[in-house]
Amino acid sequence: MYILQQTLFSFEELMELELKERLHLFFSNLSLEPYTVKLRSRLPQGAKGFRRDAILRALLAAPLVGISTFTGLVDRLKSDIRFRYQCGFGVGSVPSIATFSRVFQKITTLNLAEELFLALVKECREKGVISGEVIAIDSTAINAYEQKQARHKSKNTGNGDWGAKKDSFGNTVTWFGYKLHLAVDTESELPIAFEVTPANVNDGDLGPVLIEKVSSSVPENEKPKFYVMDAGYDQLKNYEAAHKNSAQAIIPLNLRNEKEPPAGMTSNGTPVCSMGYEMVYWGADKNILKFRCPHILGKVDCPFGSAWCSASNYGLVKKVNIKEDLRRYSSPHRNTRKWEELYDQRTAVERVNSRLKVHLTANRLHVWGIKKVKTHLLLNMIVLLVGALACKQSLQKAA
Structure with a gap:
């Protein structure tokens, strides 16, 4: 049952919920008061009369429902009563395209979207989501x-x-x-x-x-x-x-950046023995990687055996300090199973x-200039973070 709940509220399936459920989950995990306070002061003429939190909620709801333009957002608010109410607008007119554009500009100027993004990242960490x-x-x-x-x-x-x-x-x-x-x-x-x-x-x-x-x-x-x-x-x-x-x-x-590896090393930072065989990675102690004789470990059949390199039954051991070449040496050692699992x-x-x-609408820009593009992308990333918090809340309720 627990596994089913985990998959039930993935982000993709959250997007497939009925719009009223999706927006309810989304807005129930979003506190905008600290940001709308900053939008209330000295808004340009024409925005008076509309709740600033409703305008911001609508701008955040837009990518969630696939709306990428101010024109499309205004049309949706006018034609969809439920959507209008869930964003926080009551009976009557809705903000104009120009109003949304001015508020978007102010969000950009005040860097409010990044402020909200960082606060949500912190909340996700505190709640164990990240x-x-x-x-x-x-x-x-x-x-x-x-x-x-x-x-x-x-x-x-x-x-x-x-x-x-x-x-x-x-x-x-x-x-x-x-x-x-x-x-x-x-x-x-x-x-x-x-x-x-x-x-x-x-x-x-x-x-x-x-x-x-x-x-x-x-x-x-x-x-x-x-x-x-x-x-x-x-x-x-x-x-x-x-x-x-x-x-x-x-x-x-x-490989295009690759030069000849140091003498006695392969390209991936594995030492080779005097017979030219790659030695076997045997773990790490902090910055020190340890490699052992491949003959002793049964990886190769060396014609000279292990005695040629070491009198110890343990076989030849070589140690490498990662600090000697941070690019070539890695802990876990490059291309080991652990390294591959991490890279995957x-x-x-x-x-x-x-x-x-x-x-969402990250690649459907309707604004130009890198500062406004950044705000547009932030609104999309905020949707992901709030969506994750909504998923966690749903899981907790279902448990």
């Missing part, structure tokens, strides 16, 4: 709403630009717009830190930024143990950023990107 032990980092393409420009015109504007990435088939895909860089808790599959950049920014350059954001937001004893990234992040600075924050970066080696968790960030773009 564990934060393993963090997956990756970026996703966001197509711009503004008109495409030639590269020489879009370069260094800080807004939309041209980007290129390899798809799962190895084909190069280009787009004009932005990148959403996410750090995701792999257990809960929730975003906990982010950056929005023009599309031409290299993924690897944002790794240290996201690691620092995640690490600085939690107490020392709650810091992540692993940061999982794909081969595009195989740069020394990402390993150094993780190590600086008492964590291990789990990143495949990018990287797919969590891909699923988050899919939910943001398929179930």
